[in-house]
Amino acid sequence: xxxxxxxxxxxxxxxxxxxxxxxxxxxxxxxxxxxxxxxxxxxxxxxxxxxxxxxxxxxxxxxxxxxxxxxxxxxxxxxxxxxxxxxxxxxxxxxxxxxxxxxxxxxxxxxxxxxxxxxxxxxxxxxxxxxxxxxxxxxxxxxxxxxxxxxxxxxxxxxxxxxxxxxxxxxxxxxxxxxxxxxxxxxxxxxxxxxxxxxxxxxxxxxxxxxxxxxxxxxxxxxxxxxxxxxxxxxxxxxxxxxxxxxxxxxxxxxxxxxxxxxxxxxxxxxxxxxxxxxxxxxxx
Numbered sequence: 364x365x366x367x368x369x370x371x372x373x374x375x376x377x378x379x380x381x382x383x384x385x386x387x388x389x390x391x392x393x394x395x396x397x398x399x400x401x402x403x404x405x406x407x408x409x410x411x412x413x414x415x416x417x418x419x420x421x422x423x424x425x426x427x428x429x430x431x432x433x434x435x436x437x438x439x440x441x442x443x444x445x446x447x448x449x450x451x452x453x454x455x456x457x458x459x460x461x462x463x464x465x466x467x468x469x470x471x472x473x474x475x476x477x478x479x480x481x482x483x484x485x486x487x488x489x490x491x492x493x494x495x496x497x498x499x500x501x502x503x504x505x506x507x508x509x510x511x512x513x514x515x516x517x518x519x520x521x522x523x524x525x526x527x528x529x530x531x532x533x534x535x536x537x538x539x540x541x542x543x544x545x546x547x548x549x550x551x552x553x554x555x556x557x558x559x560x561x562x563x564x565x566x567x568x569x570x571x572x573x574x575x576x577x578x579x580x581x582x583x584x585x586x587x588x589x590x591x592x593x594x595x596x597x598x599x600x601x602x603x604x605x606x607x608x609x610x611x612x613x614x615x616x617x618x619x620x621x622x623x624x625x626x627x628x629x630x631x632x633x634x635x636x637x638x639x640x641x642x643x644x645x646x647x648x
Contacts, residue, residue: 375390376390382514384465386466389460394451394454407579411441412462413462414439415497416435416438417458419454421434427445439473442478444575444579446619465532469525471490530556539580543578550573581603
């Protein structure tokens with residue numbers, strides 16, 4: 364049986380330095396699967412994405428909302444608050460743009476509240492430029508040229524971008540600084556703002572509520588720690604903002620659809636290689 368390393372190539376590429384406040388990374392994914400479909404678990408991680416798909420189509424399954432979508436070419440993936448499953452078949456070829464929380468709104472001027480937990484095509488957004496960059500990237504023969512085309516496109520967008528909402532930027536910085544372990548009352552008090560005002564602006568610019576975003580950030584950090592120290596320190600989660608074991612298990616089951624003990628028994632056999640690589644390589648928000 365061929366190993367995952369034999370069938371899947373996943374590369375992370377940093378953006379142009381001027382784009383670093385808005386884009387976490389570019390990524391390139393290729394599969395060389397023969398007569399098989401592999402189901403990959405993709406955790407919500409606080410980022411929206413632009414995905415340019417050049418190979419075979421693939422399926423997206425949102426079990427929380429009982430939604431299945433077939434993806435073929437270019438699409439935007441809004442901020443998510445639940446795990447999805449992706450079925451990767453043979454000959455997958457993709458280039459992705461992982462936006463930082465304020466990046467998609469700043470560079471593409473899309474209200475993120477309308478994209479939350481959605482996959483949309485350029486046609487649905489009436490944005491011809493996304494289809495044009497897709498065609499440029501697919502025509503570029505080398506990966507370096509594909510990345511150069513993306514950098515050029517987003518640098519041009521940056522020239523006409525509006526300044527980011529300072530209240531949202533401050534809220535994001537506080538949540539990330541505390542790795543999601545921050546009470547919402549403390550957050551709004553630190554910002555000296557009414558929560559409804561903060562939530563409205565946060566949903567527009569990020570796509571989620573501050574509370575949901577913090578929950579995702581906390582579990583993302585917890586998941587990394589789980590792989591590192593869970594077997595040595597079974598109560599490690601108490602230092603990460605969880606009230607007790609039941610609180611931690613509830614989040615673990617919500618995001619991974621299994622219990623921590625069952626996950627360990629399978630020795631990380633869950634189909635989340637992309638997620639684990641991404642959490643390590645994109646550890647800096």
